[in-house]
Amino acid sequence: MNNMPLENTPARIATLADQCVQCGLCLPACPTYALDASEAESPRGRIALAAALARGQVSPTPALREHLDHCLGCMACERVCPAKVDYGELLTATRALLGPSPRRPGRLISLLRHPRALRLLHRLLPPRARDWLRHLLPERSAARTALDLLPTSSPAAVMTSSREPSSASDADTIGLFPGCVASVEDAEAQQAARELLRAAGYRVFVLPAFCCGALDLHGGEVAAAERAAIAVREAWQASGARHLVTITPGCLGTLRRALPGVAVDDPFSLLALRADRLHFRPLSQSVAIHMPCTQVNVARNDEALMQLLRRIPDLDLARVGGPPYCCGAAGSHVLEFPERADILRDALLDRVSALAPERLLSSNIGCRLHLAAGMRVRGDHWPLQHPLTLLARQLESTGKNTP
Structure with a gap:
């Protein structure tokens, strides 16, 4: 993606749309096309709508923009596109051109x-x-x-911004970005990330907790997204770190956009590079793992995550199948279109049920909150965790026992 600020120029949108060769290979990968079986609810259809809007051939009627607002931004289409269309940039620019949806809370x-x-x-x-x-x-x-x-349990204590003493070199200094919702609802996983990174020999600098701007960028709130990007850049420059990580893959694309040229990832890739330093206690348990769309299509390190989990002896690990893989949370989509989000979530939970796991893992906080709400309605009772939490609990040096 391009660096901020985003220029919502029609010419830019038309140029991006022209990359599409209209082959249709994206259709089977698209969750909303699977849901509606409508061309307007496919990446190819949305590209055509964006191009028509940019060229003034159609007006942004409520019915037309709803097809664009329905897009989950899962980026599954980018993974299968032979023409390498920058669909994420196209969607962001088009939503910036249209402005926030009237449904946006x-x-x-x-x-x-x-x-x-x-x-x-x-x-x-x-x-x-x-x-x-x-x-x-x-x-x-x-x-x-x-x-x-909202979870039924109280959130764990938030990590404060800090620089830890360590024997690691400056090149091994990692900046950990807590985010906004994740800093509260995923505080346990934040602490787990710090423990694992330190065990792998990294020094961890915890940045202040605030929003990276993903929710605003997703919703066409360009000015607010740019303010968040400036705050990200200022916090990063003050950290003195060489790498930036977030435990929330839904933040990755926005952080990379704000920090072009900076190595921005989630912890799994860095941990996988030093996996030989990490030793885990056995866990005889069947575990299902849901891979969030952004883990697969933006971070693109789902295999590194699987390799780390496979290092836990006796773990019976099964990946929740698909497609489509999206749970329907998709940032603010779950708040704007709860009925559609629930349909996608229930389909995914049906696939989890078929695996009959004793534990469910998912690395994105929005996905886990959405899945947990569905589990409460359905009466499912699997413990639901971030993979980092499980890895940290089984890490030999922590002395903790998995509940």
């Missing part, structure tokens, strides 16, 4: 972007209060969906 998303506000929400709305409040809210409303996504 701006105030709610603004709350989610601020870790302190999210922690306050946990304190003010314990599970019993949420149950009372949700019945006062319209069914399928964004606010009610957001309440359903």
Whole structure:
């Protein structure tokens, strides 16, 4: 992707659209095409719509823009495209041209972007209060969906911004970006990442917790996304690190956009490079792993993750099959189109059920919150974790036992 700021120029959109050769190989990989069997709900159809909008051949009617808003941004189409169309850039530029959707719950998303506000929400709305409040809210409303996504347990303590003493060289200094929702709801996995990276010989600098701008970029809020990108660049420059990692693959594309030329990844690739330094205790358990779309199509290191998990002796590991693989969370999509998100989620949970696991893993916080909400409705009771949490619990040097 190009560096910020994003110019929402029609000429740029038309040029990107012209890369498409209309072969249709993207259609079988697209979750929304599988859901609707409509050309307008496919990457090829959305490219044609974006080109027509950019050239002034059609008007951005509510019906037309809904097809673009339905896109999950899973980037599965990019993985299979023989013409190497930069679909992610095309989608981002088109949404910037259109501006935020009328369905976008701006105030709610603004709350989610601020870790302190999210922690306050946990304190003010314990599970019993949420149950009372949700019945006062319209069914399928964004606010009610957001309440359903909140975990029933209190979040772990957040890591503070810090630089740790270490014998590692400056070249081995890793900046860990906590993010916004993940810094609260995935605090345990953040700590697990730090433990694993340190065990592999890296020095970890924890950046301040704030939003990288992914939610805004996904929703066409260009000015807010640019402000977030500036904050990312400032925090990165202050860190003195050589690599930047996030445990949330949904943030990767936005962080890479804000920091062109910087090595930005999730921890799995760096850990895999030093896997010989990591030793794990056995775990005799059947575990299903859901690979988020961004893990497969943006991070593109799902095999490194699988290799690390296979280092746990006696672990019976099964990958949840597909396609389509998307759970339907997709940033703010779950808040804007909860019915569609639930259909995709239930299809994925059906595939998990067929594996009959004792534990379920998924590396993206949005996916796990969405899957957990569906599990509560269905009565499924698998422990649901970030893979880093499981790896850290089985790490020989931690002395912890997996519950």
